[in-house]
Amino acid sequence: MITYPALLETFKTLLKENSLKFTRQRELVFKTLYENEGHFTPEDLSGLIKQQHPGLKISIPTIYRTLALLEESGIVNSLSFGAKGKKYEFGLKEHHDHLICIECGKLIEFHDDMIEKRQEEIAKKFNFKMTDHTMNITGICEACQKKQKE
Amino acid sequence: MITYPALLETFKTLLKENSLKFTRQRELVFKTLYENEGHFTPEDLSGLIKQQHPGLKISIPTIYRTLALLEESGIVNSLSFGAKGKKYEFGLKEHHDHLICIECGKLIEFHDDMIEKRQEEIAKKFNFKMTDHTMNITGICEACQKKQKE
DNA sequence: CTGACTGCAAAATCTTTGCAAAGAC
């Protein structure tokens, strides 16, 4: 995994290239997504930031705006399924797909080279310039299956 | 493909099993999804129904309620991506995945047996009871790539 | 300095709910 300072430089460069400014708020969102493993709604992120950086504050609109920016730049991925709203995760790590439990909302990540390859082939077949791909398997996780039996 | 009357019976049986009633509105949503190839938001469906059945009417809340019911029963699938809201499609046909153009929103369906099989293996590996799986490849379609070059 | 960014409050969406009237069985 790339180090945080290196990633931050990437982010700064990206901003500079687009005449955008590197602000405390943008760094906060970036950093929080980097430091916290998982998938978060804008609301979640707001809570996390308040909790982990009690001194600093950041408004909900700014979180939305920053996430949109980060998503466009390919730094974060968004994921939407049954539940309301979208969830975001830090995206500059190895590509992976998701198993989503429809009972408890748990997300499990996995990676499968065969599927990755096949996706590329399919995009090529349709003359599609692939920018991203997501595979979500929804179902009931082991824990929730046990609960149902009780 | 199964005939419409047969599918309708399936739907009626499902309703009966849950002490739910077969209403004109429920049939309208069901029929409209069956007859129209594609992916629709609740709003889209409302428009389609108005257009294709000018005499009958159905309110937006009822469409939402019916879609939730149909989705739970596995009769329709929902799909959410970048754009706002969810889109629904008739689900009782061969499983397929999607290529989604992020420029124009076009959806292309495809089916790939190798990927299907692999998904089952992965679910099994994680002791996941799979209820559904979706694969979305996002990117830029052939037409939009040409537009960009102009 | 200058132009971009933020926070606030307000608006725009999208989705759900309460309830009286209508409809299915």
Added chain:
DNA sequence: GTCTTTGCAAAGATTTTGCAGTCAG
């Protein structure tokens, strides 16, 4: 008849926007 469903309007929830003040470069 009884119990569910519908439509309406209203409430909720989520996301976006306008704008004045603030901040980065």
